[in-house]
Amino acid sequence: MNVVVCVKQIPDPADPGALDPDHTLKRDGKLILDESDTYGVEMALQLVDKAGSGEVTLVSMAPNGEVAGLRQALAMGAAKAVLVSDDALAGAGALDTAKVLAAAIGSVGEYDLVLAGVESSDGYTGVVPEQIAALLDLPSIGFAKSVDIADGTLKVQRQTEAGYDEVEAPLPAVVSVTAGVVEPRYPSFKGIMAAKSKPVDTKTVADLGIDASAVGWAGAGQEIVDVAAAPEREAGEKIVDEGDAHEKIVAYLDGLKVL
Amino acid sequence: MALSKIWVHVEVNEGTVAPITLEILAKARTLADTVEAFVGGSADGIAETLGAHGATKVWATGPIDGLQGAHVGAALAAAVQAEAPDAVFFGTTYDGRDIAARLSVKIDKPVISNNTEVELDGDALAVSTPIFGGTQIVKTKFAAGSPAIALFRPKSFVAEETGGGAAEVAELAAGDTGNSGTAKVLDRHVEETSGPKLDEAAIVVAGGRGLGESDKFDMIETLAKLLKGAPGASRAIVDAGWVPYAYQVGQTGKVVKPTVYIAAGISGATQHMVGMKGSKNIIAINKDEEAPIFGVADLGIVGDVHKVLPKLIEALQAR
Ligand SMILES: Cc1cc2nc3c(=O)[nH]c(=O)nc-3n(C[C@H](O)[C@H](O)[C@H](O)COP(=O)(O)OP(=O)(O)OC[C@H]3O[C@@H](n4cnc5c(N)ncnc54)[C@H](O)[C@@H]3O)c2cc1C
Ligand SMILES: Nc1ncnc2c1ncn2[C@@H]1O[C@H](COP(=O)(O)O)[C@@H](O)[C@H]1O
Numbered sequence: 001m002n003v004v005v006c007v008k009q010i011p012d013p014a015d016p017g018a019l020d021p022d023h024t025l026k027r028d029g030k031l032i033l034d035e036s037d038t039y040g041v042e043m044a045l046q047l048v049d050k051a052g053s054g055e056v057t058l059v060s061m062a063p064n065g066e067v068a069g070l071r072q073a074l075a076m077g078a079a080k081a082v083l084v085s086d087d088a089l090a091g092a093g094a095l096d097t098a099k100v101l102a103a104a105i106g107s108v109g110e111y112d113l114v115l116a117g118v119e120s121s122d123g124y125t126g127v128v129p130e131q132i133a134a135l136l137d138l139p140s141i142g143f144a145k146s147v148d149i150a151d152g153t154l155k156v157q158r159q160t161e162a163g164y165d166e167v168e169a170p171l172p173a174v175v176s177v178t179a180g181v182v183e184p185r186y187p188s189f190k191g192i193m194a195a196k197s198k199p200v201d202t203k204t205v206a207d208l209g210i211d212a213s214a215v216g217w218a219g220a221g222q223e224i225v226d227v228a229a230a231p232e233r234e235a236g237e238k239i240v241d242e243g244d245a246h247e248k249i250v251a252y253l254d255g256l257k258v259l
Numbered sequence: 260m261a262l263s264k265i266w267v268h269v270e271v272n273e274g275t276v277a278p279i280t281l282e283i284l285a286k287a288r289t290l291a292d293t294v295e296a297f298v299g300g301s302a303d304g305i306a307e308t309l310g311a312h313g314a315t316k317v318w319a320t321g322p323i324d325g326l327q328g329a330h331v332g333a334a335l336a337a338a339v340q341a342e343a344p345d346a347v348f349f350g351t352t353y354d355g356r357d358i359a360a361r362l363s364v365k366i367d368k369p370v371i372s373n374n375t376e377v378e379l380d381g382d383a384l385a386v387s388t389p390i391f392g393g394t395q396i397v398k399t400k401f402a403a404g405s406p407a408i409a410l411f412r413p414k415s416f417v418a419e420e421t422g423g424g425a426a427e428v429a430e431l432a433a434g435d436t437g438n439s440g441t442a443k444v445l446d447r448h449v450e451e452t453s454g455p456k457l458d459e460a461a462i463v464v465a466g467g468r469g470l471g472e473s474d475k476f477d478m479i480e481t482l483a484k485l486l487k488g489a490p491g492a493s494r495a496i497v498d499a500g501w502v503p504y505a506y507q508v509g510q511t512g513k514v515v516k517p518t519v520y521i522a523a524g525i526s527g528a529t530q531h532m533v534g535m536k537g538s539k540n541i542i543a544i545n546k547d548e549e550a551p552i553f554g555v556a557d558l559g560i561v562g563d564v565h566k567v568l569p570k571l572i573e574a575l576q577a578r
Contacts, residue, residue: 023397093369094360119511125372126351127410130328130360139442140328142357145504158326159504160353161272163450167326169442179511180498221369221403225380230389230396233536233555240548241562246570249521249542252558256540258462258486258519259578 001051001149003044004105005078006116006132007037009062009069013121022091022217023224031062033069036117038076038184039177043147044115045077046182051149055079057111059104061089061097067200074195075187081200082108088205091217094123098131099215103208105136113154114174118143133174140174141167145181262291262345262379266406267314268331268359269298269305270352276308278459279350281418283411284312287348288421290379295344295426299323299331299354302428310426312418318431326442327354332361333434339366339406346384346407348377355410361439363408370408371399375415384409392510392529393536413458414516414537450505455489457506462488463517465508465535466496469524469545469564473501478568479523485575491515491535493525509534524564527552544568 009031033041044056058073058081070081082104089100105114114136116129133140143159154173158165187195205212213219239248253259265287270277280296287294295316296309302319309317318338323330335358339347347362349355351373363370375396376387384407385400401407457463464486466479476496483490491513492506508515510530520538525531527543527550535541536555543556546563553559560567 019395094372095363095367095369098360098364124510125370126356127360127363127370127372130357131364134329134332134361134364134439137437137439139326139439140357141326141442142328143353158353160447161270161277163448165444166446166448167442167444173442178504180500180504221401222371223400223402224397225385225400226398228396228398230394233541235554235559236557238548238553238556238559238561241560241567243566245544245560245562245567246574248558249560249567249571250574252540252542253486253519256519259575 001048001054001113002057002111003047003054004057004059004108004111004114005037005040005044005073006101006114006129007041007058007060007069007073008034008120009060009066010034010120010122019227023227031066031069033072034117034121036119036121036179037073039179039181040115040117041073041076041078042182042184043177047113047147047149054112057081057108059101059108060084061100061104063090065202070200071195072187074198075191076185077191080198083200083202084205084208085202086204086212088212088216088218091220092215093220093222094125094127095131096215096219098128098135099210100205100208101128102132102135103210104203105132107203107208112171113149114138114172116174116176118176118178129174129176136174138172138174139169141169142176144175144177147175147177147181262384264293264295264344265291266339266344266347267294267296268347268349268355269296269309269317270350270355271298271300271305274304276305277350277352278418279352279413281312282414282416283348283350284309284314285419286377286416288313290377290384291345297335297431299327299358306425306428310423311420313421313423314426315423316429317426318429320431320433325440325444326357328357328361329436329439329442330433331358332365333436333440334431335362335434336365337434338431343405345405346409349410351410351412359408359410368403368406368408369401370410371401372410374409374411377409377411389533393533394529413514450503454484455487457489457491457508458513458515460489461517462486462519462521463491463508463515463535463538464488464521464523465491465493465525466523467493467525468495470496471565473499475565476501478564478572481572482521482568482575485572488517493531522552523568525552526550527554
């Protein structure tokens with residue numbers, strides 16, 4: 001069982017976000033592994049463990065040859081990584097990202113399953129995994145809240161508006177997993193040390209056979225025309241509870257005629 | 260100058276057209292001369308509602324054996340070449356995202372997600388998207404030719420009837436799914452819920468980590484029932500397993516805009532607030548007077564939920 005996991009490296013969400021003057025997300029600080037993708041990594045490790053053979057390969061697209069987030073996932077137990085880093089990718093939209101990741105996955109060799117997160121913490125377009133599946137011409141199951149593989153068949157519980165669907169697909173396939181689907185492990189000290197020497201294959205778009213003028217600002221097919229602060233909501237009255245706050249709330253609700 | 264034609268994806272929940280579809284139809288009508296709908300499934304029982312909300316035609320695939328993304332995406336890719344809509348709109352829903360993603364690859368056009376507004380900028384469409392947890396709004400213009408593919412957050416627009424007759428039903432012919440259409444749905448599980456839906460309720464009572472422990476969420480359920488509202492939750496307690504994901508309000512959960520939103524023991528992280536700050540009235544109960552949630556609250560109570568909520572429940576029960 002060989003599993004490829006798409007992992008995004010993002011600025012620490014604890015730091016306030018900022019845009020560069022060209023309207024791309026500022027990414028000059030250190031990048032970290034997106035928490036949304038730790039679930040895919042953990043799921044992949046568990047599936048390979050259960051199968052008894054195979055390995056987990058990471059695929060990531062990030063600027064400036066960034067590997068800090070990849071090292072975190074390698075420390076969890078992934079075997080190796082492919083990083084696509086290229087200045088031509090600045091301004092890449094979801095479709096560009098998917099094209100690059102699909103090509104990178106294609107460069108990995110034989111695989112049974114591709115895992116991704118349902119949505120990234122900073123971009124949250126939520127369309128990249130399904131686009132990757134379309135580019136690779138594979139079946140895909142999104143919003144997985146459980147993943148199981150038996151006799152070469154993939155079984156997934158897919159979150160729906162009403163509850164969940166039990167869905168089955170042949171392998172290889174693409175699956176996006178929800179937060180909380182598994183409990184991501186903390187890297188051990190041994191894992192962290194081992195990660196330092198695990199192979200990370202860094203590629204440019206040209207290495208993947210992608211035309212640089214078809215991706216990034218040049219190829220995104222979309223143009224940012226404005227960035228503005230969202231309208232602020234005004235705060236109203238604030239009181240300290242002296243044992244009678246419930247009466248205030250009842251009076252307020254009465255005033256709105258909702259009781 | 261208006262566009263000539265917009266297509267809108269129809270989300271069907273238990274046989275009826277979902278509110279998000281009606282919201283998007285209302286917006287699409289303000290932008291284009293003709294608005295048509297399309298559905299992955301049968302048009303039985305939905306053509307009247309769609310017509311009443313301004314769709315003149317509904318393109319239907321008929322029953323689908325598998326997941327919507329691959330099948331409707333492929334059918335749509337073929338149909339948009341022939342019918343040439345200027346834009347294809349979706350709600351940010353499970354199936355909406357999947358179909359939009361497949362379509363974008365098939366016709367090699369970008370898709371822009373999570374929008375809350377759309378307008379004409381010259382003769383191109385421009386969408387507005389909240390980023391950084393809703394603190395900033397980015398406006399992006401489509402520059403790759405038609406159709407523009409856009410996904411909209413729930414509650415971005417207000418649904419409105421036009422009084423039109425039933426939409427004409429047309430066939431959305433199956434497309435080439437290649438190797439992609441092989442996923443099969445074996446079974447559907449519907450989780451039992453009572454009371455109004457979280458994203459449709461007039462009153463939402465939401466609890467967070469400040470409740471202290473999972474049993475205490477009972478207070479939220481009781482209060483919601485007394486107010487004929489729906490219970491909601493912050494992600495912190497969904498991730499902790501206190502309540503199902505369906506309760507989550509925020510960036511990765513539901514967007515709610517009730518008449519009253521009560522936040523109990525919720526700090527007010529930007530990712531939570533993006534899902535509730537459009538509420539008409541907000542009441543917050545938090546023991547930390549510096550909690551960010553007070554920045555959006557019309558009535559802020561600096562207090563302990565374990566003291567305020569039981570008394571509030573008692574007072575409402577006594578009425
Ligand atoms: C990519 C991403 C997406 C996210 N999406 C969402 C989302 O969709 N929805 C969401 O909610 N969050 C989301 N989050 C998480 C969000 O950042 C916060 O971590 C989360 O909302 C915090 O939940 P909370 O307010 O319940 O907990 P906390 O932040 O821990 O707040 C608990 C509050 O309770 C108060 N309190 C404690 N005890 C009491 C008491 N006895 N009485 C009264 N008050 C008390 C405290 O003062 C504190 O303000 C997301 C985060 C990321 C990174
Ligand atoms: N730059 C990237 N590198 C690697 N994986 C990515 C990248 N962008 C998106 N993904 C994958 O796609 C998922 C959904 O991301 P998004 O569509 O941006 O919400 C993420 O959880 C990742 O698994």
